[in-house]
Amino acid sequence: MSGMLDVGDRLTTDSGDDVEVTGMLGSGGQGEVYRVRTPHGDKALKWYFPSCATPEQRKIVEELVSRDFDDRRFLWPHAVVTGGGSGFGYLMDIRPDRFRSLPDLFRRRLRTTPTALVTAGLNTVGAYQTLHSRGIAYRDISGGNIFFDPANGDVLVCDNDNAVVEGEASGISGTMEFMAPELVRGDPGAIPGTQTDLHSLSVLLFMLLMNHHPLKGRAELAIRCLDEAAEKKLYGRNPVFVFDPDDGSNAPDPQEQSTVLATWGVLPPVLRTLFVRNLTQGLRDPSRRVRETEWCDALRAVRDTIVDCAGCGRQNMTEPTSVRARDCWYCRSTLVLPPRLVITTAMLKDERHLRLRRSARVHAHHLRDEPATYDYGDDTVVAELVEHPQKPGRFGLANRSATTWSARRSDGTAQDVAPGRTVPLRSGLEIDLGGARAVVHAE
Template sequence: MVNGMLAAGKTLVAESGEKVKVAEIFGSGGQGEVYRVTTPQGDRALKWYYPQLADARQRQILEGLIARGWSDDRFLWPTAIVLDPEGKEAGFGYLMDVRPARFQDLPALFRRDPSVSAATMRTLVTVALHTVEAYRSLHSRGIAYRDINWGNIFFDPHTGDVLVCDNDNAVVEGESAAVAGTMDFMAPELVRRDKGAQPGTQTDLHSLAVLLFLLLMNDHPFNGAQALEIRCMDEAAKRRLYGTDPVFIYDPADARNRPVPGEQPTVVATWGALPQILRDLFVRTFTEGVRTPVKRVRESQWCVALSQVLDAITQCGSCGKQNLTQPEGAAPDCWKCGRTLLLPPRLELVTGTGTLRTRRGIRLAPHARVYAHHLVEYPDRHDFRAVVGEVTEHPQNRGRFGLTNHTKDVWTARKDDGTVRDVEPGRTIALRAGLLLEFGGGAEAEVRD
């Protein structure tokens, strides 16, 4: 039986000499087809290029990526080039790991697919944070992705973990590749084809911001009133909307492209519920950043803001819905029922040494957790499996909460009356305003109302 370009059962060979047998086709895209294949090491995925795209430059890019041997588990990285030893199939492909079934595509969110029904507001912010961290990791190695869009990111709706696919177009900054991006996500200077404009980490920052906006706002940052007036969304219309006249739907100085309330109620409501710290970053990157690319929001700035918002998520006591709140801000009204939220106490954390210490806050709602990344000044990666402490309810006195030590280290607690006690592993300290905690390594915290 023939599946696409490759027949089931056909034997191919990796450049290392490893035999690869085609099982079935997974799907197809703009550059080629993806198959499940069997190898001596188990099942893998094979991307096989359409013949017209299997050129010398693409092979050179693949060889460079494979030579790096990058083992970051957030990326389905190319591991070996595959050829047809008989020469009957023109071109080549490459091997990568199979995408685990727990990862779903981002468009499933907008389709309201049952496969992502478990995703909460906390999950979506976690997905946003992990996505930024993944691309920051790539950029820190001098590699530009060049085609950030919602089709290349997969996520776990239960944990917020992400997986970046289609990494075969990532190149070292400054080098050329066949793919320049997807127009809806491309930086305006690329859409306009400005002289000297090339895809790179700077244009990736615009694409990343578009992806974050879609993820959190359920709409495109330039699709407002002007987009609704377009009768045929052809290439010329997109070029105008995203390139020659891109207007952010919430540009404070230009109201031409505001969302139409009766036609776009979701983006109006979600923008109203978005914390100011994130609004400011979106406004900056889609106004100043559109005109002056070097002013685009950096990955580190997104990481700080998203992490702070994640730690400030508050569940409404009336309707139970999760709300994004402004870190250190006043209590907003619930986006669902309209009642004013009752904000839990905050754990004010201070990390690092010297005069420039990092401060952050965590809302101490029931089951809130302190993670290892909270105790580091500038974590490279937020790991939500490394639990340091958790807010737990007293088993006999309902309504009284404490922080349970989930580490192997002893904490030092100083109460507001000046008494000091150790909090040993597995033990809990009652949470009261004024309580001071020392976690070790220069990390300290105070409970505040």
């Protein structure tokens, strides 16, 4: 092993626990990451290069450790680690193998689905929303700091030692292609914070869903050498969204960038509207940037209305409230829209629309007025679409909750649906899901 530390080296945490180096996991711009043995099991240790092991960086890490932030979407610093001399690092959990890097996705090295991508976007926004709600700015949101599970869209935010309390100045501004224009230009008074995080987040979401950078159109193709000066012009001095409705100077080239044109064409309008606002008005006025709650609402709505093409089986994103079927993005056959379940929450009367595709599920967050998280795990299911075991093609909604439902058919007849029981699916069926009202609509 060639690195700053050797196998067998012994270090100590700030609480006095022994740490033994057992191998190297990788390296980055600030330091190296090692697998270590601790009294609490194997962990990952980030050990800083001497040039990065500054008193300022140590203060940041100590502040993050003291917050005891427990969120499974983050590889958060658990403890400061020191050894001989002035070197230091911090402990975090080891990233499971199922999580893959976004660059692998951008280079088309892995297979995934629209559902997993939209879920990953929703989980990413939710993760940063939680961080911002605690007064912490990440400062370096980029494709290199997010890992996701291509099977289900779970995310892990790594390199959290760049996060600081909102308003604190520091040497980290971010990765150029994700940085807010005011930071790229170096505007007076501009410092990394939650407002600049919102720009970085929109760039990340665009790349996640479109596999293309939102500011790289004809202008980028015309650059012969994408050096620092050219990047500052592209991302800071003259940034233009590739789909700016009022400025076509940086539109995608139909020959060289045809994929992003096709992908944008099938993106639901509810998401296109937010991207246009954030990457036109938000480029010039930070106060106009899309907030996390808006992204969450739109991404959740799109995820819940993804349908499978009856012709080729490919997943298609649809506009959540639309009753008009469009063509499949892959085989061009007309989509068949399954029934829609419209859930109205108890207090705020917000509507959530779910397409009842095969094995569709209603989760606990669908019933809440202002959910803190959007968890699609098995343990949050309250209702599930099931097929009749003896009558193929006949479906019902199974009660997976612990509460008895009150259901009313379109003819006015009523029935109770106990936990574990199923109510046949019919247009006009109305169900009280424990306070939230759900109605089945057949398109």
